[in-house]
Amino acid sequence: MNSDNSWITLKDTVVYENKWIRIHHRDIINPNGGKGIYGLVHFKNFAIGIVPIDENGYTYIVGQYRYPLNRYSWEIPEGGGPENEDILKSAKRELKEEIGAVAKKWFLIQELDLSNSATDEISYIFLAGDLTFYSTEHEETELLEIKKIKVEELIKMVIKGEIRDSISVAAGLKLFQLIAAKSPLISENFPQLLLIDITQL
């Protein structure tokens, strides 16, 4: 077995494109040597997820009606950054836009390939601390509801399945892991979270 790329692309046709995605129809030879096709969804933006944490151990979640799922969804603050933009810059802009906060401390805690069977979308998840609040700057297509909750409540919502968005689930469970393992990242920057009793979640 090898870990080299054993897919061969014979022909590439762009069949759809908008501001956010570009769909490629490819004629390919698969790793077993068989001819086939691949429909690839290219994302023009990477995804950003942020868990902002204040000095009292509160965070903020965002509720919105997600059009593709036809369902209301509670999530950590999320947004997108253009592929050539600095990731941290995108994260700072999104936090400001979504909940009106500026954070002085930033920690990248998780990278995710969101849906790798058909898309190349990648997500970066941050913890953000030392928050100052200003007014929000929601994009005109968004209608968002913001809720301030304890970090343990966020983790509970993930564990109970009340939060299903993959970025938010990974963020909540990663935060649980960092707290449970008494990670230096938590003890040095978010000591307020060490008070959370993980056996009560």
Added chain:
Amino acid sequence: MNSDNSWITLKDTVVYENKWIRIHHRDIINPNGGKGIYGLVHFKNFAIGIVPIDENGYTYIVGQYRYPLNRYSWEIPEGGGPENEDILKSAKRELKEEIGAVAKKWFLIQELDLSNSATDEISYIFLAGDLTFYSTEHEETELLEIKKIKVEELIKMVIKGEIRDSISVAAGLKLFQLIAAKSPLISENFPQLLLIDITQL
């Protein structure tokens, strides 16, 4: 604020379709009343992820070159089920196909909306126990590498970022949470996992 659907669809055009996805271009009115467009990626299959666990606390991970990412990826056994198929039936078939195992115990531990800004893809993650092994039945397009590792090694790979696939990350972190919280699901069905020292992960 309300949690009703405040998106209005004016026109729907299918712009691309293959065996796995269908792309809709929609003219819409967004929740703020503005006219716009939405490119929606419909997945014809839900995604399945399975963590098979044997009596000695080993699991199996699968390595493959992921075409959309142009990168090799280690993941838990994964596959897809047609939208009208029973989820558990799909999970059983995928476990048999990917690693040749039949499991008597099945537990749905997590549901995920994988990439809800543009797609409707949903994933179901299972723990599977009481395993019997037969030969594998890989799909002809797949070239897979299978590795048998301790469950703690899987969790470590997630924590270290060596595993990035969203389904596998959620599975590994959820397993960490279930073990750390000494969940009855673990103590009653996978007592071998209670021996894992989570502070060493």
